[in-house]
Amino acid sequence: MQILLLAAYCSVLVVLCTYGAHRALLVYQCWLHRRRIQVGERRVEIAEDALPIVTVQLPIFNEATVAARLIEATGKLDYPAHKLEIQVLDDSTDETVRIAREAVDALIARGIDAQHVRRPTRHGYKAGALDYGLKTAKGELVAIFDADFIPQADFLRQVVGHFQEARIGMVQTRWGHMNRDRSLFTQVQALMLDGHHMVENRARFGAAHYFNFSGTGGIWRRAAIDAAGGWQHDTLTEDLDLSYRAQMAGYRFVYRSDVLTPSELPEDMSAFRAQQFRWAKGTVQTARKLLKRVVSSKLSLGQRVEACFHMLPHFAYPMMVLLSLLLLPALIYMPATDLRTMLLIDLPLCFGATGSIATFYITAEVAQGRSGWGAAKRLPALIALGAGLAPHLTAAVFDGLTKMAGEFIRTPKRGSVAGRYFQHAKLPLAELALCLISAASVVASIETAHYFAAPFAALFTLGYGYVASQVMFEQLGRPVPAPDRISAPGEGDAETEDLPGLAA
Numbered sequence: 001m002q003i004l005l006l007a008a009y010c011s012v013l014v015v016l017c018t019y020g021a022h023r024a025l026l027v028y029q030c031w032l033h034r035r036r037i038q039v040g041e042r043r044v045e046i047a048e049d050a051l052p053i054v055t056v057q058l059p060i061f062n063e064a065t066v067a068a069r070l071i072e073a074t075g076k077l078d079y080p081a082h083k084l085e086i087q088v089l090d091d092s093t094d095e096t097v098r099i100a101r102e103a104v105d106a107l108i109a110r111g112i113d114a115q116h117v118r119r120p121t122r123h124g125y126k127a128g129a130l131d132y133g134l135k136t137a138k139g140e141l142v143a144i145f146d147a148d149f150i151p152q153a154d155f156l157r158q159v160v161g162h163f164q165e166a167r168i169g170m171v172q173t174r175w176g177h178m179n180r181d182r183s184l185f186t187q188v189q190a191l192m193l194d195g196h197h198m199v200e201n202r203a204r205f206g207a208a209h210y211f212n213f214s215g216t217g218g219i220w221r222r223a224a225i226d227a228a229g230g231w232q233h234d235t236l237t238e239d240l241d242l243s244y245r246a247q248m249a250g251y252r253f254v255y256r257s258d259v260l261t262p263s264e265l266p267e268d269m270s271a272f273r274a275q276q277f278r279w280a281k282g283t284v285q286t287a288r289k290l291l292k293r294v295v296s297s298k299l300s301l302g303q304r305v306e307a308c309f310h311m312l313p314h315f316a317y318p319m320m321v322l323l324s325l326l327l328l329p330a331l332i333y334m335p336a337t338d339l340r341t342m343l344l345i346d347l348p349l350c351f352g353a354t355g356s357i358a359t360f361y362i363t364a365e366v367a368q369g370r371s372g373w374g375a376a377k378r379l380p381a382l383i384a385l386g387a388g389l390a391p392h393l394t395a396a397v398f399d400g401l402t403k404m405a406g407e408f409i410r411t412p413k414r415g416s417v418a419g420r421y422f423q424h425a426k427l428p429l430a431e432l433a434l435c436l437i438s439a440a441s442v443v444a445s446i447e448t449a450h451y452f453a454a455p456f457a458a459l460f461t462l463g464y465g466y467v468a469s470q471v472m473f474e475q476l477g478r479p480v481p482a483p484d485r486i487s488a489p490g491e492g493d494a495e496t497e498d499l500p501g502l503a504a
Contacts, residue, residue, distance in 0.1 A: 002333055009326045012319050019316045022309050024356040026203040027363045033206025040205060041258045044161030051083055052163060054156055054219070055139030059089040059129045061122075061410055062421065063147035064096045066264070071103035073150045075112055078157055085138045086114040089129040091122045113138075124233035125408030126215075131231040139222065146216035148264040148411075150178075158259045159219050169224030169251025170243070172201065173217045173259040174368075179267065186265045188382050189272065191361055191375060198257060198364035205255040209306040210294075212243035213253075217261035224251040234404050235289060237282030240311075244290050248297065257368070266411055269470035270423040275411040276389055277396040280314040284400025287311035314397050320390040324434050324441075324460055331444040331453060357383070380459060387460045388467030391430035425475055428468040435464035 030037065056074055060067055067088075074086055086107065090100045100116055107114040119132050130144065141163060145151050159171045174197045180190035197214075204211035213220070215238075225231065228245035235241050247253065266272040294307045358379055365375040399406070411423075441457035444450075 005326070005330055005333060008322075009330045012323050012326060015319050016316060016323065019309075019313070020356040023199075023360040026199050027356075027359050029203040029207045030199055030363060030367070033203070037202050037206040037255075037257075040254055041256055043158050044164065046161040046164060048080075050164075051080060052141050052160060053083045053085070053139045054079065054141045054143060054160065055085045055087060055133075055137040055222075056143045056145070056151075057087045057089055057130055057133050057137070058145055058147070059091075059126050059133075060096060060100065060147045061091045061126075062094050062096050063092070064094060064099055065421070066147045067092075067096050067100045068103045069150065070145065070147050071100065071107065071114075073152075074145065075107040075110065075114070076153050077151060077155060078153045081111055081113070084113060084156075086112060087133045087137065088114065088116050089133045090116060090118055091125075091129055124231075126410075127231040127233035127238035130238075134222070134225070134230070137222070141219055142222055142225070143219040144216055145261070146263075149175075149216050150262045151217075152259075152261065155259065155261065156219075159256060162254050163221055167250065167252050168221065168254055169246045169249075170213050170218055170220050171254045171256060172211070172213055173261050174198070174201075174257045175214065175217055176260040176262040177265050178262045179265055182265075182267060184378070184381055185269070185272075185385075186267060188378055188385050189265045191365070191378055191382055194364040194368065194370075195361050198367045199360055201255045202257055202367070204306065204310070205253070207302070207306070209303050210244060210247045210310065211253060211255065212240045212310075215239035217263070221251070224249070227251070235282050235285035236278050236406055236408060237286050240283060241286045241289065244286070244294065244307075248294070268423065268474055269467060270425045270474045271411050273389065273392050273425065273467070273471070274409050274423045276393060278409055280317070280393045280396035281400040281406065283311060283314055284397050285404055288401070288404070314393055314400075317390045317393040318397055320387055321394050321434070324387070324390070324438055324464075327453065327457060327460075328437055328441045328444055331441060331448050331450050354379070354383075384459045384463035384466065386463070388431060388463035388465075391428075391434060391464075392467075425471055427475065428471045431464045431468035431471075435461055435468060438464060 056077070058070055058074060060070070063070075071086075071088060077084065086104075088100050088104050090097060092100070097118075104114045104116040115136075117133055117136075119129065122128065124131065134142070141160060143151075143156065155173070159173065162168050162171050175193055177186070177190040177193070180186050201211050203209075224246045225242065227249045228242055228251075230242075231238055232241060243253070266275060291308065291311050294311075295304050297304070299307070358376060361375045361379065361382065362372040366372045409423075438457050438461040442454055442461060445453040445457055
């Protein structure tokens with residue numbers, strides 16, 4: 001029994017350490033390819049008369065608190081009016097329809113080419129809306145912004161110059177976070193996304209590996225979308241799916257971390273979990289759809305290995321759940337090591353397990369001029385939140401392995417009116433159970449002298465407990481009135497319930 005337990009426990013640790021080693025490799029690649037990254041992070045000048053026609057697509061669904069802000073900001077883009085088209089792709093079923101229409105009318109009154117586009121149905125969700133808009137789009141380039149983003153006035157002039165090179169298919173910019181300092185929760189979310197943008201994207205771009213359009217804050221060459229087969233909605237991460245198909249069609253991507261597009265982070269745990277569930281499930285679906293094709297392609301070995309890590313990161317979450325379940329029996333049945341062995345083996349393993357994560361996020365913060373110490377201070381909270389999300393995202397992984405497509409549950413936005421939209425969720429029974437098991441592991445680690453396991457078990461306990469308590473507080477503390485509907489584009493619209501707020 002001890003041998004079987006040890007084998008299972010070590011196998012889980014090996015998988016998790018492999019993901020940790022990959023993070024360290026990404027940091028190294030940022031340093032190794034720093035020159036190419038720096039060159040890529042420069043604006044490419046283009047003559048005024050050579051500016052291409054650009055269509056800006058704004059896909060929205062029940063975004064009453066942020067729709068006007070988005071449309072107004074888009075109308076302030078510094079670009080020749082005769083070369084700019086704005087499409088508000090509105091699938092809404094509430095007062096957002098009126099708000100968006102009025103905001104579009106205001107742009108039209110200013111001489112801006114803007115349309116308020118309504119579809120007969122919500123077929124294909126966001127991917128379907130983008131594809132529907134493309135059928136009438138005038139632009140050879142297509143910029144996309146989600147409802148919680150605020151495009152800056154110089155966005156287009158910063159990025160369109162790259163498309164003078166015929167094989168550039170997409171330029172992605174970095175996300176900013178307007179409410180990152182609202183709470184520790186938003187600070188940790190911002191740190192997670194900073195790691196993706198400032199380490200993962202920059203490393204992949206620098207090493208000439210595939211990276212992806214992040215769904216918003218980027219601009220596409222229309223021909224690249226068409227060559228890749230267009231927007232498809234058989235996965236929940238249509239952005240990742242199209243990105244790989246376009247790059248395999250021969251187009252190259254550019255990452256501009258120096259161009260910042262402000263956005264809004266979820267402030268409710270329920271909304272954040274729903275967002276992460278969609279991303280995890282969709283990434284697994286994309287791996288099912290494309291990974292075999294990528295692995296069997298003529299890409300370099302390094303590109304294929306990186307693609308595997310890129311499309312399979314969420315499998316770390318089932319491993320974290322298994323680790324939580326195996327830790328308690330391992331502490332009870334496996335003898336503790338002596339002090340010398342702990343110092344020579346256990347201590348280096350602990351530093352190795354956390355060191356790559358710390359280096360990853362410190363690098364992300366330092367690269368954007370923020371404090372590395374600030375990242376280090378938030379690291380325990382980040383690890384705890386990652387653990388707390390593990391049960392929910394484990395379900396997302398298995399959902400992605402067994403089902404394609406699915407309902408696109410958009411993330412409720414706070415915007416101008418807090419509480420206008422609310423994400424409903426089941427009570428977190430799995431998190432509560434794992435919180436109790438991890439708490440028992442803390443006690444067992446002290447009683448059996450496995451002292452290096454105690455801090456990790458404590459972080460897992462805090463993570464599971466925090467996520468569970470936040471979800472319960474949000475779900476039990478708010479009423480669930482009947483949703484307010486004014487029109488129905490036909491398909492699966494009840495993604496979030498609307499609470500009383502803005503008058504229709």
